[in-house]
Amino acid sequence: MLCSECFNDEGLKLSAFQMGTKSEEPCENCGNTSGRKLNAAVIAQLAHRFFVWGTLHRCKFGAAPIIQFNEHQKTNITPSSWLEEDIGLFEKAIGIGFFHYGPRLWMIGEVEPLKDLENKDTRELTIDRILNEYPSTYLKKDDSFYRIRVNPEKPSLESEYDTAPINYSGSGRLDSSELPILYGSQDLEVCIHECRVSSEDDIYVATFEAAQDLKLLDLSVVLQEEFTEFESLDMAVHMLFLAGKHSYEISREISRLAKNNGYDGIIFPSYFSLLRSGGMPFETTYGLSHRRIPQLQEYEGMKIIKNLALFDRPLLDSKIRIKCINKLVLHTVEYGVHFGPVEY
Ligand SMILES: [Zn+2]
Incomplete structure (x- = not known):
């Protein structure tokens, strides 16, 4: 046509x-x-x-x-x-x-559990709900994942790849000055994005293996629930991890309480998920979120790339071990683009 x-x-x-x-x-x-x-x-x-x-x-x-x-x-x-x-x-x-x-107002954050997370008086109760309703999963013994270091002082030294020292802790999505976190992913490209590397950097990647089964809170799933978007805990958590720095005080509280509840770490959706998978954020049909439509939930799940956050110093604590360290060379960066109008 x-x-x-x-x-x-x-x-x-x-x-x-x-x-x-x-x-x-x-x-x-x-x-x-x-x-x-x-x-x-x-x-x-x-x-x-x-x-x-x-x-x-x-x-x-x-x-x-x-x-x-x-x-x-x-x-x-x-x-x-x-x-x-x-x-x-x-x-x-x-x-x-x-x-x-x-x-529809839920699209711009009018989601009750999200407002309960923003409100300091109701935050902890809502995080209790998250701990109860989201599944536990395991990083099984010998399962591997990656962690990137940019410009390490001694690249061959294994301890360079453990969690950063406590004085560097507290600037990320889940770490705080009380709880340092080792971030990694089984998706190497997401690791590279998350570290915001540039071609001038000296980049190294450690391949870690779990030395024992590690219990993780899995916040990357599409939660099965009966509610509308306005009442959806799934939508609240989804929006939380696609939000910027203003949301970190909430996610840091989730990691603190998850640790207190016996978890070794958290699996959470990467902020760069949608850039990596090319998916559109918050897709809807007739104002309904695709995350709430059963036939579309599998596709929505595929748009999310999982990140791994392990509490404290898992290498020092012998919960994980280094399998290998490599120098990483960035030789090509590709951008997928599409366009929109400039005025309307
Ligand atoms: Zn034509």
Whole structure:
């Protein structure tokens, strides 16, 4: 119906080229043969990627798109001049209109258990719920994971890869000045992201093995529950780990209480999960979170990359051992991109 050459906006043209299929036939709309062809389904996907995902606005907790579209409403957004005709193409091809979206309030953090976590008076009770409702899992003896060090003083020294000294503790998501934490992951790329390395750094990676079974609180799962998003503990925890530094005082309290309850550590969703898996955060259909729709929960689970946090000094305490240390060379960095409008 359309092809990538039909569009005037450069970002739309590039995304359409990525998503379309190759064909020698002239385009029904513009007659061009070199553009990638788009059928109705792909045109709708392109509209979603550019206008909905492309205007996703992050809030303190959660995120919501500024633009939505459907078959019922007429377009009432005010785009840049170069985008006006492109919008007409979408309207004509698949009969949709674009409008400013009024999000359901849970999308921007109006989630009761999340508010209970933010409130110091109800925080501990809510964390008790988390400890009760989330599953325990084990890092089994001999299971391995990675930990990256940037510019270590003596790269071959095993103790360089144990938890950082206490005076460096307290700046991360789960560590505090009372509880140092060793962070690692079974996903090497996430380790590299989390350490915010650059190509000038001297990077080393330790492969650790569990020396015994380690009991972990697994906060990376999609929790099965009967509630709406507004009452969802799952949504509260999901939003907590996708939020920035302002959320750390809450997550640090979770690790303190998990340790008091006999856990050796926590599995938690990486902040970089969605960058690594390419998933859209907080995906919804008709205002319902995909995390609450049973058929979509497996896919939602796959979007999350697991990080590992072990309490105290597990290497010194012989809970883990070093299997191997390597120098790590960054030779290629790839970026996957898509686009959105600049004004609406
Ligand atoms: Zn065309």
